[in-house]
Amino acid sequence: MAKKRRRSTSSPQRDTAVQTNGDTNATASVDGLSTHASKKLKLLANHSTSSPFSEFLHPSTEDAQAVYALLASHTPGGAPVHNPPSANSNSATTCGHAPNVIDALIGTILSQNTSSANSSAAKRSLDSVFGQGEPGFEKMVNADRQMIADTIRSGGLANRKAKIIQEALIAVKKKHGRYDLQHLAAPGVTDERAMQELVSLDGVGPKTAACVLSFCLGRQAFAVDTHVFRLTKLLGWVPKNADRVGAQAHLELKIPPELKYGLHVMMVCHGRACRGCKKDGSGPCPLKSWLKERLMPSDSEGGIKEDGNLGDSKSLLLGI
Numbered sequence: 189m190a191k192k193r194r195r196s197t198s199s200p201q202r203d204t205a206v207q208t209n210g211d212t213n214a215t216a217s218v219d220g221l222s223t224h225a226s227k228k229l230k231l232l233a234n235h236s237t238s239s240p241f242s243e244f245l246h247p248s249t250e251d252a253q254a255v256y257a258l259l260a261s262h263t264p265g266g267a268p269v270h271n272p273p274s275a276n277s278n279s280a281t282t283c284g285h286a287p288n289v290i291d292a293l294i295g296t297i298l299s300q301n302t303s304s305a306n307s308s309a310a311k312r313s314l315d316s317v318f319g320q321g322e323p324g325f326e327k328m329v330n331a332d333r334q335m336i337a338d339t340i341r342s343g344g345l346a347n348r349k350a351k352i353i354q355e356a357l358i359a360v361k362k363k364h365g366r367y368d369l370q371h372l373a374a375p376g377v378t379d380e381r382a383m384q385e386l387v388s389l390d391g392v393g394p395k396t397a398a399c400v401l402s403f404c405l406g407r408q409a410f411a412v413d414t415h416v417f418r419l420t421k422l423l424g425w426v427p428k429n430a431d432r433v434g435a436q437a438h439l440e441l442k443i444p445p446e447l448k449y450g451l452h453v454m455m456v457c458h459g460r461a462c463r464g465c466k467k468d469g470s471g472p473c474p475l476k477s478w479l480k481e482r483l484m485p486s487d488s489e490g491g492i493k494e495d496g497n498l499g500d501s502k503s504l505l506l507g508i
Contacts, residue, residue, distance in 0.1 A: 284403035289369035292404035310343030352391030408445035415459025
């Protein structure tokens with residue numbers, strides 16, 4: 189049975205800072221959200237209709253369609269199609285592909301900065317110790333945080349993830365009166381509104397939120413993880429100085445909605461499996477071959493293609 193922890197007399201959302209991407213969040217702002225959560229919401233609002241790189245025109249719709257078709261031709265069974273998670277789906281084995289939104293969120297948090305095998309093992313361990321659904325969420329909230337961290341140790345960054353999970357559950361219960369985010373699945377809730385609610389939770393960034401939207405809720409969101417970020421830079425779809433958050437904000441607006449799910453999944457699979465497209469890798473890579481074929485003869489020394497789609501070809505082909 190989970191050990192009871194001593195409750196703080198302070199407001200849950202005014203607890204100490206959460207570590208996110210190596211930065212320490214400030215304490216809560218006057219609106220009840222942490223300073224970092226407020227910044228995330230402001231970023232979403234600023235780039236809901238305009239890219240942070242407004243003068244960067246790539247990728248075009250045609251580029252996105254071409255890469256989608258290329259990766260589909262190298263994917264067994266073709267491009268993946270999203271299927272709603274079944275009642276017995278568990279995010280222990282699928283990154284967020286579960287019908288319960290909170291369960292999907294926890295599974296996606298556990299997948300941060302680790303392998304699928306490690307995050308799956310951590311989620312199975314969490315389910316085994318605390319159980320699933322609202323009873324399990326309640327046990328996690330009342331448990332000593334170190335117990336949660338020890339339970340998910342196999343997933344890496346255990347102390348940080350335990351804090352994020354526990355404080356997210358506290359925040360949801362405080363706002364809605366129960367451990368429930370199923371209202372985000374309602375047809376009347378826009379993608380923007382669902383994203384806002386998820387990123388308002390400390391430790392939940394745009395990538396994690398987009399995974400929940402895409403895999404759990406079946407919405408057209410484009411999550412930019414390590415593999416997607418590397419490949420979209422290789423393709424020249426984001427500026428060289430872009431970070432992952434800026435890249436996701438840009439690509440959400442540039443990639444056609446109907447391509448987002450399949451393109452994300454295929455890029456992740458390709459990024460994991462293909463040795464040739466890694467910076468110091470060797471061997472064949474269909475994406476690099478496609479880029480080479482698109483270069484004009486006069487661009488072989490690293491010039492700019494006439495239509496500007498590829499940018500510095502030498503840098504792109506080296507993945508730098």
